[in-house]
Amino acid sequence: MNSKTKKITTIAMLCAVTYVVMVVGRIPVVLFLKYDPSDVIVTLGGLIWGPMTSCIVSVIVASIEMITVSDTGILGCIMNIIQTLSFACTAAVIYKKRHTLSGAVLGLGVGCLAMIVVMLMWNYLVTPLYMGYPREAVAELLIPVFLPFNLLKGGLNASVTFLLYKPVITALRKSGYVAASEKEIRSRHAGMVLLASIIIATCILFILSMNGVL
Secondary structure, eight states: OOHHHHHHHHHHHHHHHHHHHHHHOOEEEETTEEEOTHHHHHHHHHHHHOHHHHHHHHHHHHHHHHHHTOSSHHHHHHHHHHHHIIIIIHHHHHHHHSOSHHHHHHHHHHHHHHHHHHHHHHHHHHHHHHHOOOHHHHHHHIIIIIHHHHHHHHHHHHHHHHHHHHHHHHHHHHTTSSOOOTTSOOOOOHHHHHHHHHHHHHHHHHHHHHTTOO
16 A cells, blocks of 8 residues: 555544544533544544644544534534644644653643633634624633533543553554554553543543533
8 A cells, every 4th residue: 555545544544433433422511512532533643643634634524524413514613623633733743743751741731731722712702603602601601611621621632542542553553554663652651541540530520420420
């Protein structure tokens, strides 16, 4: 398989998996806000194949979502793209420049922070347009609703991506789909794995409590 065909196949595969995860993995959290783990797939693609892969997959999947399952139109599509790019591409760019365990942690952390800041601004600017809420009402929701939701989403995405990266890249190498790299992460610090697991458990318990399960 030549490199161009392999790249197209990779992007198509990532788009398909991302879309399926988005459709079946939506979990209501608060108000109209729902969490789905599709950004994890986009971010893994960026960490493995570079930030441009994250960008392409994000745009394609958001566009397909807009015309199939979304009711927020072009504005919702734009919001989805910006949210995913602010997290996934930020993490992928940093990891590309610093291909180490600390680089991965730094990239995911900065990506999470970038997503939170960017989405607070875009929620203030765009949410009133497609949800029909007065901007003053949206402004009052930024800190008590949108900030915790984005913290929850960013923490879950970063932690799940961190835990999945090693087994995914190992499986891809064994299959011959990805070449080995001398600079690649060879192990995950036990403390970081424990921290990621605790964050995931905390976020899941929070979602369950918000939905009245706990």
